[in-house]
Amino acid sequence: MHVEEKQQKVNKAKKADKKQRRCLAIIKSDCHVTPSNDPTTYLAILNVGLSNGLTEENLLQAAAKSGGKVTEVVMLPGKSYCFLVCASMEDSELIYLAMHNVSTIGQLGAVAYLSYVKELPALAGKSEWNRPLPSGLLVISDFVSGEEEATLLKAIAEDGKTSEGTGTLKHRHVKHFGYEFLYGSNNVDPSKPLELAIPFACDILWPRLENSATAWDWSTPDQLTVNEYEPGHGIPPHVDTHSAFLDPILSLSLQSDVVMDFRRGEEQVQVRLPRRSLLIMSGEARFDWTHGIRPKHIDVVPSASGGLTTQARGKRTSLTFRRLRRGPCDCAYPTLCDTRQTKTPQELTVSLAAQAVSLELQNVHEVYDKIADHFSETRHSPWPQVAGFLDSFDPQSVVLDVGCGNGKYLGCNPRLLAIGCDRAQGLLAVGRRKGQNVFRCDCLSVPVRSSSIDGCISIAVIHHLATGERRLAAIQEMARVLRPGGRALIYVWAKDQRKNDKKSAYLRQNKAVNKERTTEQEQRQKQHKELDELPNNTPLPVHTNRTEFQQQDVLVPWKTKDEQRTTYLRYYHVFEEQELENLVAQLPEVKLVKSYYDQGNHCVIFEKISKNCS
Amino acid sequence: MKLSTYNFLTSMAIKGVKVGFPLKLTINKKDVVESEFNPTFVERILPKLDWSAVYGAAQVAELTEDIPAVQPENIGENEVLLQKLHHLLFEIDVLEGQLECPETGRVFPITDGIPNMLLNEDEV
Numbered sequence A: 001m002h003v004e005e006k007q008q009k010v011n012k013a014k015k016a017d018k019k020q021r022r023c024l025a026i027i028k029s030d031c032h033v034t035p036s037n038d039p040t041t042y043l044a045i046l047n048v049g050l051s052n053g054l055t056e057e058n059l060l061q062a063a064a065k066s067g068g069k070v071t072e073v074v075m076l077p078g079k080s081y082c083f084l085v086c087a088s089m090e091d092s093e094l095i096y097l098a099m100h101n102v103s104t105i106g107q108l109g110a111v112a113y114l115s116y117v118k119e120l121p122a123l124a125g126k127s128e129w130n131r132p133l134p135s136g137l138l139v140i141s142d143f144v145s146g147e148e149e150a151t152l153l154k155a156i157a158e159d160g161k162t163s164e165g166t167g168t169l170k171h172r173h174v175k176h177f178g179y180e181f182l183y184g185s186n187n188v189d190p191s192k193p194l195e196l197a198i199p200f201a202c203d204i205l206w207p208r209l210e211n212s213a214t215a216w217d218w219s220t221p222d223q224l225t226v227n228e229y230e231p232g233h234g235i236p237p238h239v240d241t242h243s244a245f246l247d248p249i250l251s252l253s254l255q256s257d258v259v260m261d262f263r264r265g266e267e268q269v270q271v272r273l274p275r276r277s278l279l280i281m282s283g284e285a286r287f288d289w290t291h292g293i294r295p296k297h298i299d300v301v302p303s304a305s306g307g308l309t310t311q312a313r314g315k316r317t318s319l320t321f322r323r324l325r326r327g328p329c330d331c332a333y334p335t336l337c338d339t340r341q342t343k344t345p346q347e348l349t350v351s352l353a354a355q356a357v358s359l360e361l362q363n364v365h366e367v368y369d370k371i372a373d374h375f376s377e378t379r380h381s382p383w384p385q386v387a388g389f390l391d392s393f394d395p396q397s398v399v400l401d402v403g404c405g406n407g408k409y410l411g412c413n414p415r416l417l418a419i420g421c422d423r424a425q426g427l428l429a430v431g432r433r434k435g436q437n438v439f440r441c442d443c444l445s446v447p448v449r450s451s452s453i454d455g456c457i458s459i460a461v462i463h464h465l466a467t468g469e470r471r472l473a474a475i476q477e478m479a480r481v482l483r484p485g486g487r488a489l490i491y492v493w494a495k496d497q498r499k500n501d502k503k504s505a506y507l508r509q510n511k512a513v514n515k516e517r518t519t520e521q522e523q524r525q526k527q528h529k530e531l532d533e534l535p536n537n538t539p540l541p542v543h544t545n546r547t548e549f550q551q552q553d554v555l556v557p558w559k560t561k562d563e564q565r566t567t568y569l570r571y572y573h574v575f576e577e578q579e580l581e582n583l584v585a586q587l588p589e590v591k592l593v594k595s596y597y598d599q600g601n602h603c604v605i606f607e608k609i610s611k612n613c614s
Numbered sequence B: 001m002k003l004s005t006y007n008f009l010t011s012m013a014i015k016g017v018k019v020g021f022p023l024k025l026t027i028n029k030k031d032v033v034e035s036e037f038n039p040t041f042v043e044r045i046l047p048k049l050d051w052s053a054v055y056g057a058a059q060v061a062e063l064t065e066d067i068p069a070v071q072p073e074n075i076g077e078n079e080v081l082l083q084k085l086h087h088l089l090f091e092i093d094v095l096e097g098q099l100e101c102p103e104t105g106r107v108f109p110i111t112d113g114i115p116n117m118l119l120n121e122d123e124v
Helices: A001-032 A055-066 A089-099 A146-158 A198-203 A206-213 A345-354 A356-377 A386-391 A427-431 A467-482 A521-533 A579-585 B039-048 B051-060 B079-091
Strands: A042-045 A070-075 A082-086 A114-116 A137-140 A173-177 A178-183 A186-195 A223-227 A235-238 A248-255 A259-264 A268-271 A276-282 A291-293 A300-302 A306-313 A314-322 A398-402 A417-422 A437-440 A454-460 A482-493 A553-559 A567-573 A588-597 A600-610 B024-032 B092-099 B106-112
Touching: A042 A089, A055 A070, A055 A082, A055 A300, A055 A306, A070 A306, A082 A089, A137 A268, A137 A314, A146 A198, A146 A314, A178 A223, A198 A206, A223 A235, A235 A454, A235 A521, A259 A300, A291 A521, A345 A356, A356 A427, A356 A553, A356 A567, A386 A454, A386 A482, A386 B051, A398 A467, A417 A427, A427 A437, A437 B024, A454 A467, A467 A482, A467 A579, A482 A588, A579 A588, A579 A600, B024 B051, B039 B079, B051 B079, B079 B092
Parallel strands: A398 A417, A398 A454, A417 A437, A454 A482
Antiparallel strands: A042 A082, A042 A114, A070 A082, A137 A276, A173 A178, A173 A223, A178 A186, A223 A314, A235 A291, A248 A276, A248 A314, A259 A268, A259 A291, A300 A306, A482 A600, A553 A567, A588 A600, B024 B092, B092 B106
């Protein structure tokens, strides 16, 4: 028995040695780190890392059991190993002896193998703790006393407007005072103040800020949002809408500490927000950096002695104080600025009218010609309500699809005589190969006899026209070719990609945002950098795909699937509610039959008035 | 381009053109694509077509013996004629050729079976 146990121990050690050698060889070829037989202050965790689920906090907790002190953790993305920097050789030895072949921090409780190494991988960045804070960021510790904390919590617990957007806020409780923050638009409605203003209990705060406030846009706030975070809750990285609030934004942390991430492009800084501290975000920190809280139960924080340690989160309440801006933002940071991303409607309409034809040529027709085959591959299944409209006609009706693309609707109902037209030669060729009846023309001059067609459809076409007059003219052409009593269906892209707080299919495909791994704002910020070099001689902003539209006239990127991954910019005018109905109402020869919203599109059905009726 | 499609096309969008119909058809290359004959379909589609353009197309396709110059009455009872109309309208496929505006002489080419009716900006 005794001998057997001894044998098992030897086997275990042998296995560990073997495993250790194999891992070290991989790490050496991977990032040129040399193992050391003698103790060093650098420890490699050989078989566990980010790729197999190790978190910084689990590692630190395991290391802390040994009594050894860690000053830095180096976790490399996508790697199954990581490194610890220890405070001294003694700390390093303590951790090695306690963890190597003992600590079960691996996947499914697998044991970890450690080794001393001579250096850290060259690509290991500087710790996120040792970077300078974003300019304009200030954390004032002990801004309120424990007693005041209790008073404030009591004051806000009693009232306040609870946010109804449960879909968007599945991870935290939110209340508003003064004005409601609307999560659908990320804005406030200045014309609708709430009955409950900011509680008087908060008035103790403002005299303490008198000196700083001389440099601010405001001295007392008029809007308060209260967030309650349970451990494990977070908030995705975001910037507070520029045009909604003045500079700065204040946030008081109560009940528990937390770590907040600040990001600007690739830059990332972690900031500890202690319980009862006040965070002030002004200037660059308010306008050009996003801030967010990772959904975790435990934070990694610097320890008092200069090392790193873990800290369990408790329930935390934050009070965010802001003042409404009531006008456009005038900041110097355009990337995340909603005002800068939007031209004034008047200015834009004038410039669009002047270049409508060339804009449509360059940013619609030429693009569709280039992307025809790839675009066509993505357009195969007919939308059910369009197919339903085509099925509503008597057999042997003549139906014209204006802007038929690859002709996917022409074969929908074989009992009809369906004819399609489009401007894009490449798309017509696809339809033609499928045996469809197609010809090439512009939707503003349809070369079809007047009053000869029983039904017309135009799906996702007239939102490519750059002025209201041209959009109206296209509808008028459809009305002209319809026989009296004939009906037309039009689909255009809606600016509003939500209905009754439900996201359209277009938004639902943005998985990263929906799973709260990132935000639309952050995606915009990233894209802004990527698309900077793209030629854009239009006055229009580039829309970020699968996010809400920021304005009506935009360029929408199309990335090809080939190796070049070329990005083309398509012009779109996305429609406001009622806008399509208003265009139809301008034509006396037709009457509106139905209008509806279908998966991010505004849709109308209209009928040409019979001769006898008119 | 099927000759049923031809029946609907006009050049009236050209500046100054009043009717622009029927367009003068030239066939340089055609194909015959057989399709299932449905007499009801042909009969019911006829009122939506312009007979002069049906007859004109028959002339160009050299099928004048089959198609009379004037639309006969009670065509539904004449299945032989319906069959011939089916062939003319839905089976003949113009691959190469042209359409010409009867008033201005502007030519619209038909290439690979697709008529190009696109006008220049200064023509509309």
